Amino acid sequence: MAETTQQKVIVLDFGAQYGQLIARRVRDLHVYSEILPCDAPASEIAAAQPSAIILSGGPASVYAEDAPKVDPGVFELGVPVLGFCYGQQIMATTLGGTVGHTEKGEYGAAPLTRKGESRLLANTPEEQTVWMSHRDAVSQVPEGFTITSVTDTCPVASMECAERNLYATQFHPEVRHTPNGNQMLSNFLFDICGLEANWTMEGLIDSMVEDIRAKVGNDRVILALSGGVDSSVVAALCARAIGKQLTCVFVNHGLLRKNEPEQVEEVFTKQFDVDFVHVHAEERYAKLLDGVTEPEQKRRIIGTQFWEEFFTVAQHTGGVKYLAQGTIYPDIIESGARKTGGKASTIKSHHNLIPFPEGVHFDLIEPLDHFFKDEVRALGTALGLPDYIVHRQPFPGPGLAIRIIGSVSPEKLEILKNADAIVREELDAYNARLFEETGERNSEHSCWQYFAVLPDIRSVGVMGDERTYARPIILRAVESSDAMTADWAKLPYDVLARISGRIVAEVPGVNRVAYDITSKPPATIEWE
The missing domain is CATH 3.40.50.880 (Class I glutamine amidotransferase (GATase) domain)
Incomplete structure (x- = not known):
């Protein structure tokens, strides 16, 4: 850096x-x-x-x-x-x-x-x-x-x-x-010490762009773009530095939140001048996950298939020398990598687990490896990324597959995407109101992460004078700063009532909403 x-x-x-x-x-x-x-x-x-x-x-x-x-x-x-x-x-x-x-x-x-x-x-x-x-x-x-x-x-x-x-x-x-x-x-x-307060985002972007250009030269860079904050900021930074020399590979496994694939494609085809490849792998993932209930097996299937999809594109993209990644500073620190004046002398362990196909290797570019998460967000804003990407909540790599308890099916995915969209819309608005009232984005009452979970059960209900036997949705909303510990969000009753009422009224197949009021520890934030 x-x-x-x-x-x-x-x-x-x-x-x-x-x-x-x-x-x-x-x-x-x-x-x-x-x-x-x-x-x-x-x-x-x-x-x-x-x-x-x-x-x-x-x-x-x-x-x-x-x-x-x-x-x-x-x-x-x-x-x-x-x-x-x-x-x-x-x-x-x-x-x-x-x-x-x-x-x-x-x-x-x-x-x-x-x-x-x-x-x-x-x-x-x-x-x-x-x-x-x-x-x-x-x-x-x-x-x-x-x-x-x-x-x-x-x-x-x-x-x-x-x-x-x-x-x-x-x-x-x-x-x-x-x-x-x-x-x-x-x-x-x-x-x-007589130091000066001159470490600012504005100055950093120019020097980081120069570094990337000097390192890459006339070669090409490929990036696995998930749509998350880190990979999106790396993509925006590399786009400014090398433009069409960057290929962004977006593997759509069908497990993202509602409207996210469309948002990612719009930003990186209309706002940034890069080579954007949208891999529609939804059907392949659906077949691989059909009937799979064990969460670790879901993770393995999704991770393995991701690299297969990515390297299929990479091997057909000529002149690629570098693989850009969104490694950030806490990743480096927590892996025990020592820092001297420049790059880490060791690479975070999971980088060594990238399953490069035989005869294929790329050198790494990790422009964010000296930045903390909120600094990455500040960089994203300075680079012109929209707020819905810059302030996107933490989201598991396997996506909604591990927020669906039990097997994943198109029906369950549709239910969860629609319910989750309502949860995020209502709590986005709740956080915005708190920000207007307090002037702080990290108000002690604001939600840090919030989403819907679809358990593998059904419950009895009554809708329109008829008995229903439909699915419940579990609402998870927590307050945290770093995900190491988290407390359940003390949401006002009117907010909870509005979320519950909307989900039951607007999402076919759901007749009940429950709220998870367990802290971490003893629970985790995610369910699987």
Whole structure:
């Protein structure tokens, strides 16, 4: 990925639940950041040419036998270092301080009192609330450090050595529960490190387009276009860079949501100047899935057939050297791939599972591999993609096949597509109303993901004075930010009543609607 500046903040990850959040908070302040594992050698970190380093928190005790360590050379690189929670503790013990086990832990909101001058805490109140999550705490600071804040439980809530540009907090400035955390990060990035807020989407697109053109030259690129956010943004980016040198292969397995195939084709034939191939494989998939009830078998059939359809087109498209993919930064981080200054030194495991036919191979182009999901959406908007693609909800690769419990049939698909369209229409409108009222797209009451499920049962009903024996629809709507955990959405009764009434009235074959009120865990968001 091209960078518009040499500025770079490296986040060393000690296994924190907030590791990715730290990098996001830095990027939100328009400074580029990357994540490296905590045990990265100082020489590797130096090669990445960081402008600053942040040490994340982590669940371990610094004195545990298998506790993660940091290369002491990190503190000799001549760049400012900031540590949070475990990051403060490992800084202290590495530089000659001590960490003790406090009598009681400190979890959640805690009142903090500043002590003396502090570059990191400048322009924040003398008394303020911070977010704590620890049992151990620094008991003696290293030589040259001063204590800059305390809490009732923590004798060293923050410390710094301004002479060496080393700063640390026991609390978590990166979470929204520390109200002044953003000010502290700004102090570090701009006042202490002297960085500029110049990492913006507008500048990135131009440099990414130049990179793609330089890499591809006169060769051709092929892309499996699912219609999801990631692949659509890659397609739009490559379209701007190389136009007709890009072939987008859209495999229509008949399992997408209502009207989605038509939307994808319209965007990538009318809005972007690319070679668009619409593979109508609906009948082939229907035959393969006929009578299949086991969800994993559905997944295998759909995945295997997808690659067969894709490579059939690829092998008849001349001059193709590159395969473009929508890999994003969390994919890279979660697969354990190390980042240096450029590309990942390893490729995400599922890329190695691409079933290339014998004698066929393409080099990869992954222009989004340094971007988080909402950054990908911002790129999509800047590239001119319509909102219904940019803000499309997460959707499983096997499509509606795993939202139909039991076997998949044309009748069931028709029922589910129509019911699901009503669910999305009503809850899209509900979210839009909340946005108008709150001014926030991520209101705590908005739905993050919502869809219909068709179970493999029938239920008795009465419609028009006649007994019916028809299918129920299950409504699933959750609040979440990352899909790791999710809570069921507390929808108003009038919204639920409108959804239920419309589905029963407008979708033939349905006589009942139920609402799934199970959180994740113990359930998952999807049913299969």
